[in-house]
Every structure is written in structure tokens, then in C-alpha cells.
Amino acid sequence: EIVLTQSPATLSLSPGERATLSCRASQSVTKYLAWYQQKPGQAPRLLIYDASNRATGIPARFSGSGSGTDFTLTISSLEPEDFAVYYCQQRSNWPLTFGPGTKVDIK
Amino acid sequence: EVQLLESGGGLVQPVGSLRLSCAASGFTFNTYVMSWVRQAPGKGLEWVSAISGSGGSTYYADSVKGRFTISRDNSKNTVYMQMNSLRAEDTAVYYCAKDRVERTSGSPNFENWGQGALVTVSS
Numbered sequence: 001e002i003v004l005t006q007s008p009a010t011l012s013l014s015p016g017e018r019a020t021l022s023c024r025a026s027q028s029v030t031k032y033l034a035w036y037q038q039k040p041g042q043a044p045r046l047l048i049y050d051a052s053n054r055a056t057g058i059p060a061r062f063s064g065s066g067s068g069t070d071f072t073l074t075i076s077s078l079e080p081e082d083f084a085v086y087y088c089q090q091r092s093n094w095p096l097t098f099g100p101g102t103k104v105d106i107k
Numbered sequence: 108e109v110q111l112l113e114s115g116g117g118l119v120q121p122v123g124s125l126r127l128s129c130a131a132s133g134f135t136f137n138t139y140v141m142s143w144v145r146q147a148p149g150k151g152l153e154w155v156s157a158i159s160g161s162g163g164s165t166y167y168a169d170s171v172k173g174r175f176t177i178s179r180d181n182s183k184n185t186v187y188m189q190m191n192s193l194r195a196e197d198t199a200v201y202y203c204a205k206d207r208v209e210r211t212s213g214s215p216n217f218e219n220w221g222q223g224a225l226v227t228v229s230s
Contacts, residue, residue, distance in 0.1 A: 043220035091214040
């Protein structure tokens with residue numbers, strides 16, 4: 001099973017600041033890494049698929065990069081609605097796995 | 108518009124059984140991989156199971172293998188999760204999720220999600 005590790009666990013930032021979230025895989029997932037956003041009481045929302053592709057309707061301030069074992073989700077300038085928990089997920093190997101999440105909260 | 112509506116959640120005793128359903132609409136159901144993803148209270152996301160569009164291929168997390176069975180009825184646009192031998196650690200919100208693209212093989216991303224069904228395993 002591929003284990004995903006996310007850092008930091010919590011990121012405290014102010015609106016307008018840049019957020020950089022990291023996801024590391026225990027073995028290569030090539031490009032098959034996705035990012036999701038989840039707000040309290042809501043289902044997750046797909047942001048990025050295959051490392052760097054924005055899903056339908058996702059604003060350009062969200063970008064993804066990386067390959068192999070190291071990936072990054074960047075939010076260029078935080079909007080108030082971006083404070084949430086972010087999960088990475090790999091689909092390179094079964095079983096599919098998620099990272100433990102990074103909470104982005106308001107400083 | 109894609110819609111996924113889960114049902115069948117509730118309170119069940121340990122070692123009991125429950126069947127979840129997910130009724131889908133707004134897309135060509137039989138060409139998409141469908142999955143179940145769960146979230147224990149206050150915890151992160153855990154993928155549980157997936158099924159190919161034809162239903163011919165199924166996949167499970169180790170934590171549920173041998174206890175849970177995923178199936179689909181393409182004539183009813185519905186995917187199911189039969190959960191047997193339930194344990195306290197199966198307590199979670201169970202989400203039904205649709206793949207991002209049509210595919211005959213391979214593993215999914217989760218582009219569309221239902222609202223979730225709460226399963227509580229407790230005596």
C-alpha cells in the first residue's frame with residue numbers, strides 16, 4: 001500500500017497570502033496524484049488531478065506540481081473561502097489511498 | 108447535472124449488516140467507475156471500494172475485504188455496498204463518488220460526490 005504523508009498538518013495564514021502544501025508518497029505514483037478540498041459538513045471537492053491539471057470550475061489560483069514521490073499544491077493568494085482541509089490522493093496503485101490532510105486556517 | 112443520492116445508513120449493532128445504495132443521475136452511468144469513500148467522525152478520508160462500469164472488476168481496501176461487497180445495477184443507475192460483520196471502526200459517513208472520466212479500465216479520481224450516508228456501529 002502506498003502511504004501518503006502531508007505537511008504541514010496545519011497552516012495558519014492570512015487572506016491574500018500564498019499557501020504551499022506538500023504531499024509525499026512512500027513510492028513513486030508517477031503523475032497520478034490528486035488534491036481535494038473539504039469544508040466542514042461538506043463532501044470533498046476535486047481540485048487537481050494527475051498532479052497538475054485543474055478540475056472543472058477550479059479557479060486559477062490553485063495549482064499543482066510534482067511527480068514521482070513529491071507533490072505540491074499552491075494557492076497563490078488565499079481567498080476567505082479557501083480556508084479548509086486539503087487531502088492528496090494517489091491512483092497509481094490499488095488500494096487507492098489518501099493523505100491525512102492539511103488544515104489551512106486563518107491566522 | 109450529476110446527482111448522487113446515498114441511502115441506507117443508520118444504526119447497526121456490531122457484527123450486523125447494512126446495505127447502502129447510491130442512486131445516480133445526469134450522466135451515462137454504465138461508463139463510469141464508481142467508488143465508496145468513508146470518513147470516520149473527525150477523521151480523514153478513506154477509500155473503501157470501487158467498481159468498473161460493467162461491474163466486472165471490483166476493488167477493496169484491506170480493512171473491508173471479505174466483509175464488504177460492492178455491486179451495481181446499470182439498469183437502475185445504482186451502486187450498492189453490502190456491509191457485513193460490521194465493527195465499531197466502520198462507523199463513518201460513507202460517500203458515493205463518480206470518476207472524472209469515462210474509462211473501461213484503470214483507477215479513478217473522485218469528481219462528483221454524494222451528500223454522504225452516516226453508518227453508526229454500536230450496541
